[in-house]
Amino acid sequence: LVLPGCLDTQVHFREPGSTDAEDLNSGSKAAVVGGITGVFEMPNTNPPTSNKKEFQNKLNLAKNRMYCNYAFYFGATPDNHKDLAELKNLEGCCGVKLFVGSSTGTLLVDKEKDIEKVFENTSKIVSVHSEDEEILNLRKKLREKGNVLTHTVWRNEECAISSTRKIVKIAKRLNKKAHILHVTTKEEVDFLSQNKGNITFEITPQHLTLISPECYEKLGTFAQMNPPIRDKSHYDRLWYAVRNNYNDTIGSDHAPHLKQNKKKEYPDSPSGMPGVQTLLPVMLNHVNEDRLKLGQLVNLLCENPVNIFGIQNKGFIKKDFDADFTIIDLDKIIEIKNENIESKCGWSPFDGYKFKGTPVATIINGEIKMKNGKLLGYPSGKPILFK
Numbered sequence: 001l002v003l004p005g006c007l008d009t010q011v012h013f014r015e016p017g018s019t020d021a022e023d024l025n026s027g028s029k030a031a032v033v034g035g036i037t038g039v040f041e042m043p044n045t046n047p048p049t050s051n052k053k054e055f056q057n058k059l060n061l062a063k064n065r066m067y068c069n070y071a072f073y074f075g076a077t078p079d080n081h082k083d084l085a086e087l088k089n090l091e092g093c094c095g096v097k098l099f100v101g102s103s104t105g106t107l108l109v110d111k112e113k114d115i116e117k118v119f120e121n122t123s124k125i126v127s128v129h130s131e132d133e134e135i136l137n138l139r140k141k142l143r144e145k146g147n148v149l150t151h152t153v154w155r156n157e158e159c160a161i162s163s164t165r166k167i168v169k170i171a172k173r174l175n176k177k178a179h180i181l182h183v184t185t186k187e188e189v190d191f192l193s194q195n196k197g198n199i200t201f202e203i204t205p206q207h208l209t210l211i212s213p214e215c216y217e218k219l220g221t222f223a224q225m226n227p228p229i230r231d232k233s234h235y236d237r238l239w240y241a242v243r244n245n246y247n248d249t250i251g252s253d254h255a256p257h258l259k260q261n262k263k264k265e266y267p268d269s270p271s272g273m274p275g276v277q278t279l280l281p282v283m284l285n286h287v288n289e290d291r292l293k294l295g296q297l298v299n300l301l302c303e304n305p306v307n308i309f310g311i312q313n314k315g316f317i318k319k320d321f322d323a324d325f326t327i328i329d330l331d332k333i334i335e336i337k338n339e340n341i342e343s344k345c346g347w348s349p350f351d352g353y354k355f356k357g358t359p360v361a362t363i364i365n366g367e368i369k370m371k372n373g374k375l376l377g378y379p380s381g382k383p384i385l386f387k
Contacts, residue, residue, distance in 0.1 A: 001294075004302040004317050005037030005069075005324025005364065009094070009309070010127075010181055010202065010251030011276050012104070013039075015061055017046025022256045022344050024058075027276065028066035028381060030254070030342035032369045034277035035359025037324040038068055038314065038384055040094045040251075043075030044105030050075035051083055052090075059092050059383065066381035067369055068362075069314075069324070073097035073127065075107045078114040081121035088123040092383030094309055095124045095179070100163055101131030103226045104255065104272060108133065112166070119170055125177040125309060130188075131155060131227055132163040148266040149216045152228045160227055161187040168195050179308060182207065182253050184227045186237030193246040200248035200308050203238050205275060205282040206349060208250075208291075211235050219349055221269035222262050225255065242292050242300075248308060250300045252279040256345035274343045278350050280326070281334055284357025288330060310387040323366035326359055334358045340373070 013027035024041070031039050041058075043049035049058050049072060058072050071094035074087055087093050098118055099107045109115055110133035119126060136159060144150040164180055171178035172195070180192060180201040192201050212231045215223040223229055241247045255272025262269055283301075287294050306315030313322045336350040362370035369377055 001328050001330065002317070003298055003326045003328060004315050005322070006035055006280060006301040006326045007038045007040070007305045007314070008036045008252050008254070008276050008279055009040040009249055009305050010042065011039045011254040012042045012044065012256070012272070014256065015045060016057070020344070021258050024062050025065045025379060026342065026344045027254070028068045028070070028379065029375055030274070030277040032067040032362045032364070033342050033373060033375060035280040035326040035328065035362050035370070036068060036276055037326060037362060037364050038070065039276065040071050040073060043073045043097050044099070044103070044107050046105070048075045048105060048107050049073065050077050050080055050107065055090065055093065062381070065379050067375065067379045068364060069381045069384050071384040074124070076109050076118045076126070077107065078109050078111065081117045084118060084122040093124065094384065094386065096122045096126045097129070098126050099129045100167065101129060101133045101136050101159070103129055103131070104270065110134070115167070116170055116174070119174045119176045122176070125179055126171070127179040127181055128167050130160060130163040130167055130180050132159050135159040135162060143267045145267070146265050148221050148224055148269070149213055151224055151266065152212055152230060155226060155228050157185045157187055157230070160185045161191065164188050164191065168192070168199055171198060181251065182227060183247065184230055184234060184238070186234050189237045189241045189246065193241065193244070202249040202251045203241065203247045204251060204253045205279050206273065207235070207238055208242065208286065209282055210349065221264070221266050222273065222347070222349055224266065224269055224271050225253070225273055226271040239291060242296070245296065245299070248300070248304045250279070250283060252276045256343050258345055259347055273349050274341065274345050274347070277342055278336060278348055280328070281336065281355040281358045282350065284328060284330060285355035288356045312385040312387055314384070323363060325363040327361035327363070328357065329360045330357045332356070332358050332360065
């Protein structure tokens with residue numbers, strides 16, 4: 001089956017600053033082998049992509065090194081709102097990334113007046129890592145050394161929903177677009193499904209596949225991410241959202257760390273897991289298990305991102321549109337193995353899983369870049385264009 005080129009609208013490729021775990025070249029290889037034709041890459045690098053100089057630097061780093069097409073997020077800070085006002089025609093800029101709760105990296109805007117400034121000034125959509133910083137600080141003491149299950153106690157449901165309510169309130173008042181990333185709670189699903197319009201939201205494949213506490217018993221700190229994998233009541237509600245077309249996108253939140261760092265004792269272990277290469281096999285397996293329809297998956301990975309972010313000439317198979325295609329075999333069974341992971345981190349939370357349905361070819365700008373799991377040709381990805 002030929003699909004429009006699938007887009008992963010949330011990846012962290014770690015360049016500049018943490019290129020031992022990933023870089024733009026290796027991350028793009030993982031994307032293409034996973035059937036992904038374009039990615040939106042996050043700004044929480046070192047230094048962060050939060051001014052025009054660093055943004056240009058990232059475009060330069062991507063040129064002739066990325067196999068897939070790409071766009072980058074501009075990171076919001078408490079004081080870069082002047083830059084945010086000038087993003088409209090910035091080449092390769094998909095939007096503004098706003099961390100209202102601390103996660104990996106140094107980008108944080110947690111005061112309400114500063115959050116308002118970000119929304120007021122930006123000419124682009126604001127994608128939000130939505131966890132409440134005040135609650136995170138208050139509950140930090142609940143973490144237990146060596147017990148990764150307490151990650152879900154620290155970063156609890158209230159931490160997520162209280163932040164998301166605040167973001168939606170600000171965005172609505174200012175009539176701006178907000179995209180809530182990696183939604184994990186039943187409370188957020190119910191709240192966000194009542195507040196559509198300018199508000200859209202994403203769910204990740206891992207929150208639709210892994211369940212607490214089992215995932216922590218099996219994977220330990222390798223299942224640790226922000227916001228966390230939660231219990232079955234939340235998992236069931238996330239699937240309720242997908243079935244009813246409440247969520248707008250599926251993004252992998254590909255956030256690799258080296259095994260030796262992930263193996264550290266909690267809470268010294270970093271949060272995040274790779275996912276760009278496994279996004280399609282995981283979700284196609286869910287299609288085969290009748291959890292969602294293939295047409296819904298195409299909406300989530302192709303058509304909706306185009307409409308939400310204003311992407312030009314992608315997401316549909318149409319005359320005069322870019323020749324980006326993801327070719328899938330819904331009957332082919334593959335086993336995910338760490339040694340086949342293209343990411344520099346060299347592991348996957350789905351190691352040993354068998355999935356039915358997989359991409360078998362990736363065509364980007366009219367060129368075959370992956371066939372039967374093998375990377376072909378040279379890195380010739382281009383910046384994604386926006387209306």
